[in-house]
Amino acid sequence: MGKKIVVIGGVACGPKAAARARRRDAEARITIVERGPFVSYAGCGLPYYIGGVVEELEGLMRTSFGTVRDLLYFDKVKDIRVLTRTEAVKIDRAKKVVVVKSLESSQESELAYDQLVLATGAAPVRPPIPGMELGNVFTLRRPQEAEVIRKKIEAGEADRVCIIGAGRIGLEVAEALSNQAVETTMVDVAPQVLTGLLDADLAAMVAKMLRDEKVALYLGECVNSFAGADGKVIKVVTDKREIETDAVIVAVGVRPEVALAKDAGIELGCTGAISVDDHLRTSDPDIFAGGDCAETSSLVTGRKIWVPLGSTANRHGRVIGDNVTGGDSKFPGIVGTGVLRTLGLNVGSTGITEEKARECGHDAISCLAPSGDKSHFYPGGKQIIVKLVADKKTGKLLGGQVAGPGDVVRRLDTIASALTFGAGIDDLGNMDLCYAPPFGTAIEAVAHAANILRNKRDGLAESLGPFELKDLLAGDGDFMVLDVRGQGELTAAGKIEDRRYRHVGMEDLRASMPELPGNKPILVICQAGQRSYEAARALRGAGFREARFVDGGMSVFLRIARQ
């Protein structure tokens, strides 16, 4: 008889671990226990189902070749037994059994295991807001919830929706609602969108782009309560306003589902998720944990982190599938890569933010580099803005953030790959990446950004950030803002209204130098930061010792200043 493998949790990591175990061990007796009615579905696809981009809920449960991954499929194709609507209520580690209860019959029974896999996932945080219990207040984690939300929208019962939380899920849902022509409001207690994923500068750009798409976005506002009528929510009450609404989607984050593990005396980590070693083994050598219920290590900081993502869950599953069948696979950790699309905007992050880098004690340098995602002479290019963060002393790359309507994932994956191998900014600047006009520029966007950081590290590029410029303009200091763009760009993209602002086109700069003030800071700005860097170099070369350029140029500054 083969060994008994029990997997608790049937969404991502669990089924992957089970399938991998089966491919390695034809004899094993493998059982998946799942509380819900569905198994092996694409949870990340739920916003796209709400938005109608994915037509049928069943689409999220099909394989890429069209078969529905149901109990019969697992039985016939994979020889894996799946028990849905079955809750694991207790692990008896001494007896090596899991006590399970059928949610249909309420009957309990025991499943013996040789090796147990915990893939219990995560659950949405339900904040203690008065009115959470009202009708039409939803969280979004399971297919059933997505189904109810979509039906309400299609029935015309949710023409106005308020999303609480401007994080990843919140922004994905905002796009979905926009697709369904739902009037959408977002509220977040944090002063920015995508906290933790983006620094404040890039987050402000994303917020501006969302507002341009007509999303009412209220940041730094606390939701005090939901008001209802006839048992249904009709209003969101914040510390600053009341928002009339037909429904509320609460997307303020998730927490790992660890009750079962904790009750069984399995160790939790400092993140609150289940602690595992590099083989994804818990404190009990016969019990493994992976996916959203387990913590992992950051390859950037070396610290334990908890980042619940379907991609990590799948990689966890493969490693566990190996190790429960006598293999010796390690999970090396993650760099922390996340990406999303929202209202035509692609946004993502990998490694750590500048803010986090400072918290970790780094003397961090960063840049904001707007680029096109094709050669500028090739039609159809779209903008992306690349932010890189590195340690000034060592030149080690610490993280990257990319946002814009253009091809963001390509650049994030390059940065993530570089982070995986502990690359420095010199490595990144020298990388031999793809170049052809339909795909990018001869100096790839991330290499360009890395070059800016190299210039900063080497003292060739002295800059100030867009927020810093905004603050300076709000004060009454003595300096000059020198705009070196072409006349046409001023008209097209706008300029800064301030007495200290002056325009001298790049071609006239050298000739105009005698008229520029040598005794005060000259803050050079252009559209994307390239010409202003060059101009600042030329000014320094001519003796203007307080010349600096504005990181990210007008592309970033005007968006940040105008909201």
Next chain:
Amino acid sequence: MGKKIVVIGGVACGPKAAARARRRDAEARITIVERGPFVSYAGCGLPYYIGGVVEELEGLMRTSFGTVRDLLYFDKVKDIRVLTRTEAVKIDRAKKVVVVKSLESSQESELAYDQLVLATGAAPVRPPIPGMELGNVFTLRRPQEAEVIRKKIEAGEADRVCIIGAGRIGLEVAEALSNQAVETTMVDVAPQVLTGLLDADLAAMVAKMLRDEKVALYLGECVNSFAGADGKVIKVVTDKREIETDAVIVAVGVRPEVALAKDAGIELGCTGAISVDDHLRTSDPDIFAGGDCAETSSLVTGRKIWVPLGSTANRHGRVIGDNVTGGDSKFPGIVGTGVLRTLGLNVGSTGITEEKARECGHDAISCLAPSGDKSHFYPGGKQIIVKLVADKKTGKLLGGQVAGPGDVVRRLDTIASALTFGAGIDDLGNMDLCYAPPFGTAIEAVAHAANILRNKRDGLAESLGPFELKDLLAGDGDFMVLDVRGQGELTAAGKIEDRRYRHVGMEDLRASMPELPGNKPILVICQAGQRSYEAARALRGAGFREARFVDGGMSVFLRIARQ
């Protein structure tokens, strides 16, 4: 007085080196010498100008903010003197002068240098084919040539064009001609397209996709002559046919322009290009070389290679700009990344091919992994096929090739990044890459391909290639081809007509095992290779010791078999 820096060559590396030098040294006297009439243009954009995608030739000479990079621009903005229509005829290393000749006046003069930069580029190979001198026989390297070709097309004087050479430029030109509704024929003496960039299997797929786009593609054919009338080409005569045509574009490769360096006694490398050290210094310590005239090192093989590309030229330029101004910058080498778009197909390669890996003595393993470029449930996804090559013993990644209508560059850049850091297939399989349904699958396409290689290395996945299956089917051996796809896929994608072919859907496989032959090879095939791998595992587990799966599945096999 500042140091005198002379740069010979004004296209990519030269202007970049000059601009970088200026930013680092305000005092230097910098001169660029360029034979042609244009400076700092995007040579890689010429096919797109021919195709009308780029409307004006001037578009290839503008900066991203619209200024034309002409002599005045270099003078006023960068304080760099540019001499166009000026040929460097001799380097006198003892006197440290370059003798230059004006192509307008034929007058010669001397330019003194402290540091000299050779960025002389490459020239198209003109094969000794009788008739090369005929009218309407073109090579394509310089803007002037592109202009003549486009004018002929627009004047209706080139409705039929024959391209000699199915390499990168040939394929880009094929797309351009297709955009202009020109009837296009391609001839290459090699038995495949993109020799050196792709292995035969992926090249056969690309050839099939091109033929599906109505390109007449004759491979393995030798051009014997061009026949003419009234001084103009009217026919291409190969060893197999005569092709009537209005014009010929010869794109059989380029060779480095090294005559000037060679005459001056500067060392050439084994590749025929100028030999440089890791600071891009030639055998003369005051002379640097970069771009298409210089060789570089492969980070994969450690060997000297010559790969002329605009992206490398720009990186070279930055390093040289540093080193001619007292800096200490190294160019680490390249992994060898190339990409192109042709007729809606994206194709590229990085590192070395499987064929090259074998030549270098590796026990190479490879895979062909078809994937979607979005989650399968997300609409609009397009196919890509990822081929990875690794060393079986060490697991070290050696190269990757990706082709298809989908997002190819993202995957190539990930592989290129991994190659840069000497990654193994385990590293690649574990990388924390972007995942969200609009961008890819939870297990990213390259990680999926790396996992297949890990399975092959570990003895879990025994496969055969599409050519091997084709050969077996052409013989009369005893085996079974077992197709495990769904019934609908057979109808949609086609099947194999052979007495040894049998269809058993994946869901029925385990139940059908008693009927399968235990005494002969079972070659399992599905659409993309995933199910057939799983089926082969199940068959092996049940005692069918000769079960293998077909790499790349029907996606690859049917395309290769049907042309």
